[in-house]
Amino acid sequence: MPDWLAYVPRGRRECAYANVRLASRVIGTIYDDALKPVGLRAAQLALLWAIVAMEPVDMTSLGRETATDQTTLSRTVENLRRAKLVSVQAGEDRRVKVIRLTASGRLRFAAAMPYWERAQAEAAKLLSLEALQGMGRSIRRARRSTATEAA
Amino acid sequence: MPDWLAYVPRGRRECAYANVRLASRVIGTIYDDALKPVGLRAAQLALLWAIVAMEPVDMTSLGRETATDQTTLSRTVENLRRAKLVSVQAGEDRRVKVIRLTASGRLRFAAAMPYWERAQAEAAKLLSLEALQGMGRSIRRARRSTATEAA
DNA sequence: CGGGGAAACTTGCATATGCAAGGGATGGCC
DNA sequence: GGCCATCCCTTGCATATGCAAGTTTCCCCG
Numbered sequence: 304m305p306d307w308l309a310y311v312p313r314g315r316r317e318c319a320y321a322n323v324r325l326a327s328r329v330i331g332t333i334y335d336d337a338l339k340p341v342g343l344r345a346a347q348l349a350l351l352w353a354i355v356a357m358e359p360v361d362m363t364s365l366g367r368e369t370a371t372d373q374t375t376l377s378r379t380v381e382n383l384r385r386a387k388l389v390s391v392q393a394g395e396d397r398r399v400k401v402i403r404l405t406a407s408g409r410l411r412f413a414a415a416m417p418y419w420e421r422a423q424a425e426a427a428k429l430l431s432l433e434a435l436q437g438m439g440r441s442i443r444r445a446r447r448s449t450a451t452e453a454a
Numbered sequence: 455m456p457d458w459l460a461y462v463p464r465g466r467r468e469c470a471y472a473n474v475r476l477a478s479r480v481i482g483t484i485y486d487d488a489l490k491p492v493g494l495r496a497a498q499l500a501l502l503w504a505i506v507a508m509e510p511v512d513m514t515s516l517g518r519e520t521a522t523d524q525t526t527l528s529r530t531v532e533n534l535r536r537a538k539l540v541s542v543q544a545g546e547d548r549r550v551k552v553i554r555l556t557a558s559g560r561l562r563f564a565a566a567m568p569y570w571e572r573a574q575a576e577a578a579k580l581l582s583l584e585a586l587q588g589m590g591r592s593i594r595r596a597r598r599s600t601a602t603e604a605a
Numbered sequence: 606c607g608g609g610g611a612a613a614c615t616t617g618c619a620t621a622t623g624c625a626a627g628g629g630a631t632g633g634c635c
Numbered sequence: 636g637g638c639c640a641t642c643c644c645t646t647g648c649a650t651a652t653g654c655a656a657g658t659t660t661c662c663c664c665g
Contacts, residue, residue, distance in 0.1 A: 323482075326474045330470055
């Protein structure tokens, strides 16, 4: 048997990325389906959620907290802006863009919540939300500490 | 405090999708970086890996096992084909496409393994690979049973 | 055999994702 | 006051992702 065959995912050596991406796709589909009635994609609600928690917020902070590349945010935020869910204004420092929810963004966010609840319940049937939460916490903690030591 | 504020992720109600997507992005970056020397993206290695395990395999089976939409596969497999890592031929049933690794696909896969090991080790610092594996298993199990009951 | 429906894949469109490179604004340093 | 390094964001390119709709091939049933 050639060496590389030993790496084939038989037994217990599974690729961490393959697992997390599988989970991401499956869970994402659940949320996308559930949120269809409010016309939001799962990723959009997640981004709105972060903005709700942080507003008024600039692109850089948002990227840092959500571990998202600037360039991705630049465009996903623009999508939310086109949908009139957020406003984007130049800050006092005019390099900075200040992002806020609009009134209709708040309404849409609130309207999404019951559907989000259902998706969350659906997801809970597939995997442990607690495990997921632990995973998120541990990643965020690790990122914070590496950011600190890099500074 | 308006009702919707209660849903802001303070305390313990975190969105499952936000967590899994965060993990997916962070882990994906680790693997992408690690695999740069062999010129593979993490997603491409994951797909090659599935093909290695299943070849010769058709699009539909590959999609079922990896929980990937047909249309996504249609294009990601085409990318691998352009890179000459896999071959795609019409099956006996000419609707079916039969996917196999090429010789150079095998070499590249083998070459990627040491870098994959490093990425895997790096990922293990951020989260529990065992937890991730359990999550993957539980999702796959659930999907199999729903597929069965739908049949 | 000859339709018609079903199966397997592809194409059109839209979003998300990120690296490399670019553009404008700031601020510190002279 | 002017210059340049730096910061913040955007654009160009490439990949991944999936729904809706289309195309080709197959097979069953009459």
